[in-house]
Amino acid sequence: MSEERRLEVLRAIVEDYVSTREPVGSRVLTERHRLGVSPATIRNDMAALEDEGYIAQPHTSAGRIPTDKGYRLFVDRLAQAKPLSSPQRRAIERFLSEAVDLDDVIARAGRLIAQLTGQVAVVQYPSLRRSGLRHLELVPVGGRRLLVVIITDTGRVEQRTIDVTALPDEATLAEVRARINVAASGRRLAQLPGAFAEASASLTGADRDLVQAVAAIVAETLAQESEERLVLAGAANLARAGMRFEHALRPVLEALEEQVVLLGLLTEMAAESGVSVRIGHETQLAGLVDASVVTTGYGADGDTIALVGSIGPTRMDYPATIATVRAVARYLSRVLGP
Amino acid sequence: MSEERRLEVLRAIVEDYVSTREPVGSRVLTERHRLGVSPATIRNDMAALEDEGYIAQPHTSAGRIPTDKGYRLFVDRLAQAKPLSSPQRRAIERFLSEAVDLDDVIARAGRLIAQLTGQVAVVQYPSLRRSGLRHLELVPVGGRRLLVVIITDTGRVEQRTIDVTALPDEATLAEVRARINVAASGRRLAQLPGAFAEASASLTGADRDLVQAVAAIVAETLAQESEERLVLAGAANLARAGMRFEHALRPVLEALEEQVVLLGLLTEMAAESGVSVRIGHETQLAGLVDASVVTTGYGADGDTIALVGSIGPTRMDYPATIATVRAVARYLSRVLGP
DNA sequence: GATTGGCACTCACAGGAGCAGAGTGCCGAT
DNA sequence: ATCGGCACTCTGCTCCTGTGAGTGCCAATC
Numbered sequence: 246m247s248e249e250r251r252l253e254v255l256r257a258i259v260e261d262y263v264s265t266r267e268p269v270g271s272r273v274l275t276e277r278h279r280l281g282v283s284p285a286t287i288r289n290d291m292a293a294l295e296d297e298g299y300i301a302q303p304h305t306s307a308g309r310i311p312t313d314k315g316y317r318l319f320v321d322r323l324a325q326a327k328p329l330s331s332p333q334r335r336a337i338e339r340f341l342s343e344a345v346d347l348d349d350v351i352a353r354a355g356r357l358i359a360q361l362t363g364q365v366a367v368v369q370y371p372s373l374r375r376s377g378l379r380h381l382e383l384v385p386v387g388g389r390r391l392l393v394v395i396i397t398d399t400g401r402v403e404q405r406t407i408d409v410t411a412l413p414d415e416a417t418l419a420e421v422r423a424r425i426n427v428a429a430s431g432r433r434l435a436q437l438p439g440a441f442a443e444a445s446a447s448l449t450g451a452d453r454d455l456v457q458a459v460a461a462i463v464a465e466t467l468a469q470e471s472e473e474r475l476v477l478a479g480a481a482n483l484a485r486a487g488m489r490f491e492h493a494l495r496p497v498l499e500a501l502e503e504q505v506v507l508l509g510l511l512t513e514m515a516a517e518s519g520v521s522v523r524i525g526h527e528t529q530l531a532g533l534v535d536a537s538v539v540t541t542g543y544g545a546d547g548d549t550i551a552l553v554g555s556i557g558p559t560r561m562d563y564p565a566t567i568a569t570v571r572a573v574a575r576y577l578s579r580v581l582g583p
Numbered sequence: 584m585s586e587e588r589r590l591e592v593l594r595a596i597v598e599d600y601v602s603t604r605e606p607v608g609s610r611v612l613t614e615r616h617r618l619g620v621s622p623a624t625i626r627n628d629m630a631a632l633e634d635e636g637y638i639a640q641p642h643t644s645a646g647r648i649p650t651d652k653g654y655r656l657f658v659d660r661l662a663q664a665k666p667l668s669s670p671q672r673r674a675i676e677r678f679l680s681e682a683v684d685l686d687d688v689i690a691r692a693g694r695l696i697a698q699l700t701g702q703v704a705v706v707q708y709p710s711l712r713r714s715g716l717r718h719l720e721l722v723p724v725g726g727r728r729l730l731v732v733i734i735t736d737t738g739r740v741e742q743r744t745i746d747v748t749a750l751p752d753e754a755t756l757a758e759v760r761a762r763i764n765v766a767a768s769g770r771r772l773a774q775l776p777g778a779f780a781e782a783s784a785s786l787t788g789a790d791r792d793l794v795q796a797v798a799a800i801v802a803e804t805l806a807q808e809s810e811e812r813l814v815l816a817g818a819a820n821l822a823r824a825g826m827r828f829e830h831a832l833r834p835v836l837e838a839l840e841e842q843v844v845l846l847g848l849l850t851e852m853a854a855e856s857g858v859s860v861r862i863g864h865e866t867q868l869a870g871l872v873d874a875s876v877v878t879t880g881y882g883a884d885g886d887t888i889a890l891v892g893s894i895g896p897t898r899m900d901y902p903a904t905i906a907t908v909r910a911v912a913r914y915l916s917r918v919l920g921p
Numbered sequence: 922g923a924t925t926g927g928c929a930c931t932c933a934c935a936g937g938a939g940c941a942g943a944g945t946g947c948c949g950a951t
Numbered sequence: 952a953t954c955g956g957c958a959c960t961c962t963g964c965t966c967c968t969g970t971g972a973g974t975g976c977c978a979a980t981c
Contacts, residue, residue, distance in 0.1 A: 247923090270973050285925055288974070306932040306973050345807070346743060384718045384734060394732060394740065396722065402732065402740050404684060469683070480818060481836035494832060498819035585952090608944050623954050626945070644944050644961040 253280065254290045255299055256323045259311050263562055266487050268308030313525035313559060316537070320522050320563050327564035329572050333361070337572060341580045347371075347400035351476050354553055354577050359479025361569045364557030365501065367540070369511060370474040371399035371550045371581070374435040374467055381429060383422050383459070385412050391455075393462055397434065399550060399581055403472075405462045413455060421455050424448075438464040473508050477501055482557075489535060489558040500532025501556070511552050514540050520567050525559045535559055539566045543574040545582035553577060591618065592628045593637055594661045597649050601900055604825050606646030651863035651897060654875070658860050658901050665902035667910050671699070675910055679918045685709075685738035689814050692891055692915050697817025699907045702895030703839065705878070707849060708812040709737035709888040709919070712773040712805055719767060721760050721797070723750050729793075731800055735772065737888060737919055741810075743800045751793060759793050762786075776802040811846050815839055820895075827873060827896040838870025839894070849890050852878050858905050863897045873897055877904045881912040883920040891915060 257278045261269040271284040271291060280287065291309055294300045299315035302308070311319065329337075337357055344350040351368050358366035376397035384392040389412055395403045413421070428444035429437055441460035445453050466472060483490050483497060490497055501507065510528055514521040520541040526534055537559045542549030553574050555566050595616045599607040609622040609629060618625065629647055632638045637653035640646070649657065667675075675695055682688040689706050696704035714735035722730040727750055733741045751759070766782035767775055779798035783791050804810060821828050821835060828835055839845065848866055852859040858879040864872055875897045880887030891912050893904050 268973090272973080282923095283925055284973095285927090286923080289924085292975080302974085304931090304933060304973095306930090306971090308973065346741075348812075379724055380722045380730070382720050382722070382732065384720070386717055392718070392734065394720070394734065396730065396732065396742070400742070402742050404734070404738070404740050474686075479840070481833055481840050484833035484836055491830075495819055495822035498822055502817070502819050606944090610944080620952095621954050622944095623956090624952080627953085630946080640945085642944095642961060644942090644959090646944065 250280065250282070251290045251293060252318075252323060253278075254287060255294055255311070255315060256319060258291075258294075258300055258309055259315065259319045259323070262310050263560055266489070266560065268303055268310050270308035273308075310560075313527065316524045316559055316563070317527075320524070324564045324567070327562075327568050329361075329568055334572060334576075337361075337576050338579075341573075341576050344580070347402075350400075350577070350580055352478070354573055355476050355478030358553065358555050358569060358573050359482060361573075362555045362557065362561075362566050363479075363485070364482055364555045364561065364566070365480055366478040366553070366555055367507070367511070367538075368476045368478070368553045369508075369551035370476070371397065371401055371544070373397065373401065373403065373472045374433065375544075375548075375550045376401060376434055378429045378432060378434055378437065381422070381425055381459075383418055383425075385418070391458075393459055395434070395463065395466070403466060405466055407458050407462050409455065409458065411451070413451060417452060417455075421452055421459075425456060425459060434463070434467060438467075473512075475504060475508060475511070489560055493535070496532035497536060500530050500536075503532075506530060510538065511540060511554070514538070514554075515542060515549060515552055520571055522563070522567070537561055537563075539563070539570050541570050541574045543577040543581070545578060547578075588618065588620070589628045589631060590656075590661060591616075592625060593632055593649070593653060594657060596629075596632075596638060596647055597653065597657045597661070600648050601898055604827070604898065606641055606648050608646035611646075648898075651865065654862045654897055654901070655865075658862070662902045662905070665900075665906050667906055672910060672914075675699075675914050676917075679911075679914050682918070685740075685919075688738075688915070688918055690816070692911055693814050693816030696891065696893050696907060696911050697820060699911075700893045700895065700899075700904050701817075701823070702820055702893045702899065702904070703818055704816040704891070704893055705845070705849070705876075706814045706816070706891045707846075707889035708814070709735065709739055709882070711735065711739065711741065711810045712771065713882075713886075713888045714739060714772055716767045716770060716772055716775065719760070719763055719797070721756055721763075723756070729796075731797055733772070733801065733804070737882075741804060743804055745796050745800050747793065747796065749789070751789060755790060755793075759790055759797075763794060763797060772801070772805060776805075811850075813842060813846060813849070827898055831873070834870035835874060838868050838874075841870075844868060848876065849878060849892070852876070852892075853880060853887060853890055858909055860901065860905070875899055875901075877901070877908050879908050879912045881915040881919070883916060 257274055258269050261277060271287040274287050275284050291300065298312060299318060300309040301312050303310060340357060341350060341353055344353050351370060355366040355368045376399045379398045380396045382394040384394065386392045389409055390406050391409055393405050393407060424444055425441065428440045432440055438460045441456055445456040448456060483494055510530060514523060520539065523538045525537060528538055535558060536556055538554055538556050540552045540554030542552055544550035553570060555570050557566065595612055596607050599615060609625040612625050613622050629638065636650060637656060638647040639650050641648060678695060679688060679691055682691050689708060693704040693706045714737045717736045718734045720732040722732065724730045727747055728744045729747055731743050731745060762782055763779065766778045770778055776798045779794055783794040786794060821832055848868060852861060858877065861876045863875060866876055873896060874894055876892055876894050878890045878892030880890055882888035891908060893908050895904065
């Protein structure tokens, strides 16, 4: 009983199950794949694969389906790249390059992935912490409030208001604004509070308080979990026939709405390089036990500033999903780049 | 056969059907409501209501359920206000006032409505056109590009870049910025292009071109359909038991993802004053034939700058949904107000 | 030792029959 | 106008059975 053939059988089971959505038996396996052996032999291999936990039987008299462990092995060792066609690539590039602003880029990336994979797309906004500062603006509003507008080099705009004891005059404001922008120039947002502390050292009185207030609000903004925003697209795909979710949609939809938890998962996945895949229980989220998540980072010059990905049933077409996610991430990086 | 009693029967059918989710028959109607007549009499009333199109029978031997027309009559003439409890009101107020910025306010409003109605919430961002301008900022970025940041008095921030032939120096920029902000002060965004035209009349050369470029980009931003953004919350509620959607979720989810179409519906509804209700086919959206939409406007001092609402099955608790939507809109207006 | 054909066994599932229950429409009486 | 009674309809449930797919095991073969 050769080890090789057993892996071949596993691959065949995964591919057949993914395309037919039906448990696959030993007979159809020999019919659809050139394995060169009889069903009885396959049965022996299957029994071994089942012992090792790679496949399972939904019912006693049904065929086999891959387990999470089986998909894992498939993804790690058996999956073959399934590159996108060049018209597809061009379509991705064109559609992304038509975007008018960051919101639009993100939304378009989501729609692309949702449509190409037929699953749910998830796109993370560029991390504020890891973005560079393009400009910081101070705008007086109303009586004693100052609007702080932070513009990153990825095009993200965040705004917060701070209360001041007295509204500085225009000259002071210009001075402080200039100082802040000089101090911040070329830095990552995460480094700003420190940079501002230095800048404020050479100041006195109200100016100093103002710079410190700005430093505080920036630090607070970065600390907020909501600084990481994400966008989903294609939720309707979950309800498509053959999604395997039809009758247990609720937990999945709920998991997707728990953006904080979902962000936690993405953050974990961001630690891995390249395309990262979490299969079923590996997501550690109860709502996603029957789902898999495929993500990869994007950002100018290989710098990961956020993730894009696709979420679908564990029974998804991994090679195609991986290829799509990777391609969209690549073009996304290009569009956002300089 | 009194007209009054017939309406009373319709009300009873709507209320029972909404709470039990089962077609209601003549017997249970007499048991649960003090109608003072026998089931046989009710049957006559029911037959009349069915002739008039207010109720229908799903199967020959089943009870009656209201039709869209029946719900319409109920909403227009029979529904009694169902005010929220004061702890509920306080919870809404507190939760909204904890928001840190506009995105957060909108997101919180959505979560509130989703949770209180158990349905899907839809919240529209304040319309750019109808918002006032708080500040317009010009920031040089890179070689020959200028970032135009528009900040509205509702806290919305939009940004676009424009290409310029030559980057103006800081003094020119300050001059132009000052002129623009003076010209724009106190105006609605929709009026800006006109105001800028006036302002540019007294200018010459590069300054004039710059102001006109800004006017153009503002006009373009306002013209874009994406200027109307909206946020959904509580999609997972659609999959809840008894939603009547369980097995036909797809069209509903799809309709909700078609934000452009959804915005069209909201825009129509915005024309009506007070709380606006669209029942079933009245939405004119194929995906929402089994759904109803309840919306109302919000905005400082009775000025509608956008809508909030709830989307659920036609078989929803209209009085409760209307009360919730109205309450959230009221507090939302207050939080966004001066 | 690996492979194979044969065979008995297990189950899920579809189809059909039968039954109970809910609800209606109609009719004649009040 | 209202009501009680009654025959009739139809859905939904349960029970039953037959069928087919698929397995595991065993003895024979390469």
